[in-house]
Structure formats: structure tokens, C-alpha cells
Amino acid sequence: MPAVSAHLSANTTSQSQKYVAYWLFGMAILVAIMVVIGGVTRLTGSGLSMVEWRPLMGTLPPLNAAEWQRVFDLYRASPEYDQLNYGMDLAGFKGIFFWEYFHRLWGRLLGLAFGLPLLVLLITRRVPLGYAGRFTALLCLGGFQGVIGWWMVKSGLTEVASVSQYRLAVHLGTALVIFSLLLWSGLDLIYQPSRRPTGHTMGSLMLIAITILAGALVAGMDAGLLYNEYPLMGDGLLPVEYGEAGTWDAFENPASAQFHHRWIAALTFAAVLALGVRAWRDGSKWLGGAVLGAVTVQFLLGIATLLHGVPVSLGGMHQAGAVILLGSALMLAHAQHR
Numbered sequence: 001m002p003a004v005s006a007h008l009s010a011n012t013t014s015q016s017q018k019y020v021a022y023w024l025f026g027m028a029i030l031v032a033i034m035v036v037i038g039g040v041t042r043l044t045g046s047g048l049s050m051v052e053w054r055p056l057m058g059t060l061p062p063l064n065a066a067e068w069q070r071v072f073d074l075y076r077a078s079p080e081y082d083q084l085n086y087g088m089d090l091a092g093f094k095g096i097f098f099w100e101y102f103h104r105l106w107g108r109l110l111g112l113a114f115g116l117p118l119l120v121l122l123i124t125r126r127v128p129l130g131y132a133g134r135f136t137a138l139l140c141l142g143g144f145q146g147v148i149g150w151w152m153v154k155s156g157l158t159e160v161a162s163v164s165q166y167r168l169a170v171h172l173g174t175a176l177v178i179f180s181l182l183l184w185s186g187l188d189l190i191y192q193p194s195r196r197p198t199g200h201t202m203g204s205l206m207l208i209a210i211t212i213l214a215g216a217l218v219a220g221m222d223a224g225l226l227y228n229e230y231p232l233m234g235d236g237l238l239p240v241e242y243g244e245a246g247t248w249d250a251f252e253n254p255a256s257a258q259f260h261h262r263w264i265a266a267l268t269f270a271a272v273l274a275l276g277v278r279a280w281r282d283g284s285k286w287l288g289g290a291v292l293g294a295v296t297v298q299f300l301l302g303i304a305t306l307l308h309g310v311p312v313s314l315g316g317m318h319q320a321g322a323v324i325l326l327g328s329a330l331m332l333a334h335a336q337h338r
Contacts, residue, residue: 017128017189023117024186030110031179032323035172037103039319042168042219043312046099048080051157053150059108061101071097080161107146115139128189138181145174165220165251172216176209179323180330187334194338201333204275207268208329212322214261223254223261224310230303233259269299272329279332287332294325 156163245253272295279288298321305314
């Protein structure tokens with residue numbers, strides 16, 4: 001009887017861990033959607049439409065004409081209205097307000113979707129052994145991400161109506177750290193804890209991360225609107241403006257930022273392509289194929305987005321492609337090192 005009880009207990013624990021893993025995978029998907037919503041918010045010029053931060057009271061949108069007029073008046077006092085949208089009427093304002101409001105609302109829903117189940121797991125003592133600290137850290141990081149988001153928006157409410165490209169990179173990077181930790185933790189629970197990736201695999205993951213952050217700098221400076229051609233930038237591979245911003249040229253010069261993003265992306269494409277081919281040959285056909293498909297589609301999407309002048313549709317798909325590529329590479333890395 002004791003042996004049977006122990007077996008049933010082990011099965012119950014295993015099943016419970018699977019449910020927790022599925023919850024983490026669901027959270028990773030919600031974070032991925034959040035990243036895409038954030039990209040669309042920026043691409044539609046909506047990111048500075050809400051000029052106040054009300055974490056608790058700002059859940060509901062304006063519900064009457066007086067409240068709409070109040071938030072519109074706040075926006076009309078902002079630098080963006082004077083510099084970019086002077087003369088915009090209330091109907092136009094509602095259009096850009098939607099995406100920023102939806103982005104913030106999705107963030108609040110993410111907090112509830114993670115915090116409430118975590119509270120239940122803690123109360124019922126069903127947090128998998130060794131994961132309580134990791135889950136608590138994820139909850140804190142998610143809350144801090146909201147603060148980072150406001151810190152980013154606040155940078156665009158000064159004299160220049162544009163958010164800091166550095167703060168944008170931190171905001172996006174933090175979101176992808178959360179996504180990666182959720183996905184990796186779920187894989188640990190479904191299969192077994194994996195060792196830290198090394199060698200070619202780690203190098204490919206680092207290149208993916210660097211490419212994404214380089215893309216954030218491009219987005220922060222609207223550098224994708226320059227040189228809508230490929231592979232040349234004007235009369236050559238190197239833009240004529242390269243180096244004009246001095247020491248911080250790579251981070252302050254839009255043309256240089258686009259140049260770096262292009263060629264880091266090409267290097268990443270080659271490295272991840274080789275990783276996928278090797279995995280395919282080693283028998284990981286599903287994961288290897290997923291990585292090959294993701295990196296190829298993402299590279300082509302990047303070129304198409306550039307050639308078409310960064311339309312919202314292609315820009316949003318390119319942002320989604322980055323998350324899918326990162327996720328598929330993490331899944332392959334986990335499989336290779338467990």
C-alpha cells in the first residue's frame with residue numbers, strides 16, 4: 001500500500017507540474033502578443049497619446065464626453081500635439097488613444113493572469129519544488145516592466161516628441177527576458193531542467209538578442225524610414241552619414257543604426273541557419289525545421305518591411321517574427337542541453 005500511495009503521489013505531482021507548465025506557456029504567448037501590440041502602438045504613432053500614468057484608476061477608458069475632453073486637453077498640451085499632430089480633432093485622437101490604452105490594458109490583464117494563479121499555487125502549496133523564488137521574481141519583473149514602460153513614455157513628453165531609443169530598447173528587452181524565462185521554465189517542468197546553452201547555440205541566441213535590441217534602436221529613431229532599399233544604402237553598402245555622430249554614432253545616428261541592424265541581422269541569419277541545419281541532420285527535424293523556417297521568414301520580412309517604408313502591417317509582422325524566432329531557438333536550445 002505505501003508503494004501504491006507513493007506512485008499515486010508522484011503521478012499527481014507530475015500532472016500538477018504539467019498544468020503549471022501549460023500556464024507558463026500560456027503566459028509566454030500573452031507576453032508575445034503584448035510585444036506585438038507594443039510594436040503596433042509605436043507604428044501607429046499612438047505611444048504618447050496617454051500623457052498620464054494611473055496604474056489603478058486608468059483601467060477603464062473615458063466613459064463620457066467630459067472625460068474624453070479632459071484627456072484630449074492633456075494631449076493637446078503635450079509636445080507631440082504641437083510638433084506632429086497640430087489641429088487633430090477628438091475623433092483622430094480617439095484613434096491613436098485606442099492602441100496605447102489597449103497596450104496598457106493588456107499589461108494589466110497579464111498581471112492578473114500571472115498573479116492570481118500564482119497566489120492560488122502558493123496558498124495550496126502546489127508550486128513545484130524550487131520554483132517559488134523564480135515565479136515571485138517573474139511577478140516582480142512584470143510589475144517593474146510597467147514602470148519601465150512609463151519611464152519610456154515620459155521621455156517623449158519633453159521638448160522633443162519622441163521616446164528615447166535607449167528606454168525603448170530596455171522596455172523591449174525586458175519583455176523578451178520575461179518571455180524567455182516563462183518559456184524556459186515551462187520546458188523545464190514538462191521535460192527536465194536543461195543546462196545552460198553553450199557554443200554555437202549560445203552564440204546564436206546572443207545574436208538573436210543583439211539583433212532585436214539593434215532593431216529597437218532603429219525603431220526608436222524611426223531609422224527604418226531612411227534608405228528603403230536593399231542591400232545598398234544610397235550609392236554603397238555604407239551610408240554617407242556613417243560616423244557623423246562621433247563616439248555614440250552607433251546609438252545616436254539613425255543611418256548608422258539601420259546599417260548595423262541590417263548586417264547584424266545577416267550574421268544572425270547565417271548563424272541560426274547553420275544551427276537549424278545541424279539540428280535537422282542530428283535528428284531534431286521538427287525543432288530544426290521550425291528554427292530554419294522562423295529565421296528565413298524573419299529575415300525576408302525585415303527586407304520587405306524596409307523596402308515598403310515600414311507599413312504597420314509588415315512592421316507588426318516583423319516584430320511578431322522576432323518573438324517567434326527567439327521562442328523557436330530557445331526550444332531547440334533546451335532540447336539540445338537537457
